[in-house]
Amino acid sequence: MRRKFVAGNWKMNGNLAALTELQAIAAAADPRVDVAVAVPATLIHPAAQRAGFPIGAEDVHAADSGAHTGCVSASMIKEAGAAFSIVGHSERRQGQKETDADVKAKAEACHRHGLDAILCVGETLEQREAGQAEQVVTAQVRASLPEGASGDWLAIAYEPIWAIGTGEVATVADVEAMHAAIRGALVAALGAEQGGAIRLLYGGSVTADNAAGLLHAAEVDGALVGGASLTAAKFAPIIAAAIG
Numbered sequence: 001m002r003r004k005f006v007a008g009n010w011k012m013n014g015n016l017a018a019l020t021e022l023q024a025i026a027a028a029a030d031p032r033v034d035v036a037v038a039v040p041a042t043l044i045h046p047a048a049q050r051a052g053f054p055i056g057a058e059d060v061h062a063a064d065s066g067a068h069t070g071c072v073s074a075s076m077i078k079e080a081g082a083a084f085s086i087v088g089h090s091e092r093r094q095g096q097k098e099t100d101a102d103v104k105a106k107a108e109a110c111h112r113h114g115l116d117a118i119l120c121v122g123e124t125l126e127q128r129e130a131g132q133a134e135q136v137v138t139a140q141v142r143a144s145l146p147e148g149a150s151g152d153w154l155a156i157a158y159e160p161i162w163a164i165g166t167g168e169v170a171t172v173a174d175v176e177a178m179h180a181a182i183r184g185a186l187v188a189a190l191g192a193e194q195g196g197a198i199r200l201l202y203g204g205s206v207t208a209d210n211a212a213g214l215l216h217a218a219e220v221d222g223a224l225v226g227g228a229s230l231t232a233a234k235f236a237p238i239i240a241a242a243i244g
């Protein structure tokens, strides 16, 4: 039985003052749900000291160290107090031209340094309208799946790009169909036991209003929440929706 997992992604938002929200989120946490929040790199250390639940990064560099000005390695993220990192978010795949191979290497860097990883995949609106969504996303899963992939440290977040920050949420039926396809790809790659143990999160305009339906859909083990993770008032009801 996979435990529900509700993760926040603050993206390039937040500051020291906003960390009080993490304490309020901690107060809403429930032993039946795993809760985690990824924050900007500068906030990891103070957030990890205050949150009382796992804090993560939003990206890591694939290399352990070296001449990569402006980048941060998985070991640095770990030392700052992070427990996990997001890798392969579509905002980085698009904005920083990250490829599946880059994402795979970043997930492997996380694992090398004892960080869990949330690996993101998702299709564009054009790809969905062309009937290619499942093909595109399962190809991303296969090509970005790290060596040693296991439910002990890896989760996959399906985030349709057209649903991110738009208020346009995917239907439960579309999410179930995509998660079933991703599960199939994982089982084919890793076998039934390992492939069946990796948690699948949905992300894209998740709010308190739509969370219950999404979080209890078939093959949905949790959510990756952007805008609605920035305040406890919006995030706590999503955590509550994951229970029961």
Ligand SMILES: O=C(CO)COP(=O)(O)O
Binding pocket: 009, 089, 159, 163, 164, 165, 166, 167, 203, 204, 205, 206, 224, 225, 226, 227, 228
């Ligand atoms: O990109 C997301 C989480 O990683 C989703 O963002 P929103 O919840 O703001 O749509």
